[in-house]
Amino acid sequence: MKVIVLGSGAMGCLFGAAFHRAGAEVTLVDVNADHVDAINADGLKVDLRSGEETLPIRAALPADVSEAADLVMVFTKTFHTAAALEGISAAIGDDTHLLSLQNGLGNDRRLADFVAEERVMVGASMLPSDLVGHGHIRSHGEGYSKLYPAFGDDTAMATRVADLLTQGGLETVLDAKIHEGIWSKAIFNATMNPLCALTRRTPGFLGANPQSRATIRAAVAEGIAAAHANGVMLDGQPIYDLTEVSMTDHADHEPSMLQDIHAGRRTEVDAINGAIVTAAKEAGVEAPVLETLWNLMKLEEAKLA
Ligand SMILES: NC(=O)C1=CN([C@@H]2O[C@H](COP(=O)(O)OP(=O)(O)OC[C@H]3O[C@@H](n4cnc5c(N)ncnc54)[C@H](OP(=O)(O)O)[C@@H]3O)[C@@H](O)[C@H]2O)C=CC1
Numbered sequence: 029m030k031v032i033v034l035g036s037g038a039m040g041c042l043f044g045a046a047f048h049r050a051g052a053e054v055t056l057v058d059v060n061a062d063h064v065d066a067i068n069a070d071g072l073k074v075d076l077r078s079g080e081e082t083l084p085i086r087a088a089l090p091a092d093v094s095e096a097a098d099l100v101m102v103f104t105k106t107f108h109t110a111a112a113l114e115g116i117s118a119a120i121g122d123d124t125h126l127l128s129l130q131n132g133l134g135n136d137r138r139l140a141d142f143v144a145e146e147r148v149m150v151g152a153s154m155l156p157s158d159l160v161g162h163g164h165i166r167s168h169g170e171g172y173s174k175l176y177p178a179f180g181d182d183t184a185m186a187t188r189v190a191d192l193l194t195q196g197g198l199e200t201v202l203d204a205k206i207h208e209g210i211w212s213k214a215i216f217n218a219t220m221n222p223l224c225a226l227t228r229r230t231p232g233f234l235g236a237n238p239q240s241r242a243t244i245r246a247a248v249a250e251g252i253a254a255a256h257a258n259g260v261m262l263d264g265q266p267i268y269d270l271t272e273v274s275m276t277d278h279a280d281h282e283p284s285m286l287q288d289i290h291a292g293r294r295t296e297v298d299a300i301n302g303a304i305v306t307a308a309k310e311a312g313v314e315a316p317v318l319e320t321l322w323n324l325m326k327l328e329e330a331k332l333a
């Protein structure tokens with residue numbers, strides 16, 4: 029399978045490496061020329077709990093992509109998705125499928141602007157990953173990923189993709205209730221990511237303090253109510269469980285929002301907290317804790333500007 033990973037930062041490189049191990053023909057596409065050059069010159073360095081490896085994967089700038097791919101896996105930040113797909117229009121042919129495991133709500137519609145709905149797949153990943161330097165990522169945490177067609181039930185391509193990722197070392201399952209899974213992950217991120225970004229601390233710190241634990245419970249409860257009000261009848265308990273896993277197994281991982289603040293970059297809070305709070309209000313429900321976390325993160329972004 030010809031795979032393009034579009035946005036080859038922390039997560040894109042992790043998933044690109046799995047496709048490569050499974051024998052797919054992978055191109056890591058990114059706008060960061062130094063990162064692309066480092067991968068082409070020295071290989072992609074992947075630091076896992078099980079050890080470090082260097083993989084000879086091809087990397088390219090968007091302008092150098094000239095052939096259609098079977099799969100484009102989008103791993104830019106959500107606010108870069110549209111520009112990134114426009115930048116590789118040569119890669120999107122009549123049979124190309126698009127996949128997003130990006131955080132937040134609304135990734136299905138963002139991809140459906142570029143291909144027919146039946147070729148859009150979405151999902152979520154609980155794996156952590158950090159960009160250590162040019163051509164070098166680290167992922168020290170367990171977790172699995174789930175995906176499914178966003179708008180239908182033809183699972184042929186989704187099955188091939190999940191099998192390749194699992195074969196390449198990243199356990200991936202199909203989940204017919206993928207929209208519940210995406211909402212659950214978004215509620216988790218809307219709670220944990222801003223709290224870590226605002227305190228400049230990792231999940232282990234949140235676990236050790238009663239104030240953060242109380243805020244986590246309140247924020248998750250609001251997210252569950254927002255989902256239910258929108259007809260997404262997810263089970264809330266697994267989200268509380270995920271926060272516990274995060275505070276223990278991912279105790280030292282910087283959530284992507286904290287990584288962004290440390291790097292002086294815009295965060296994805298609009299697609300995460302903003303999308304949940306907006307959906308809640310549209311359904312007649314308030315989500316004051318999630319909204320306050322959203323507002324505080326917008327102030328952090330304003331400080332960066
Ligand atoms: N990191 C994590 O642990 C997890 C992240 N996620 C989600 O995965 C997604 C990716 O996150 P993450 O890997 O951390 O992000 P990164 O910032 O590490 O990687 C995104 C990459 O996309 C590049 N990019 C930006 N614009 C374009 C473009 N037009 N064309 C090609 N590449 C582009 C960025 O370059 P530049 O930096 O120069 O803008 C960057 O290298 C997000 O939605 C995040 O929420 C989900 C689970 C875990």
Ligand SMILES: CC(C)(CO)C(=O)C(=O)O
Binds near residue numbers: 154155156157281283
């Ligand atoms: C790694 C994980 C699952 C939790 O921090 C994440 O989604 C993020 O960092 O944004």
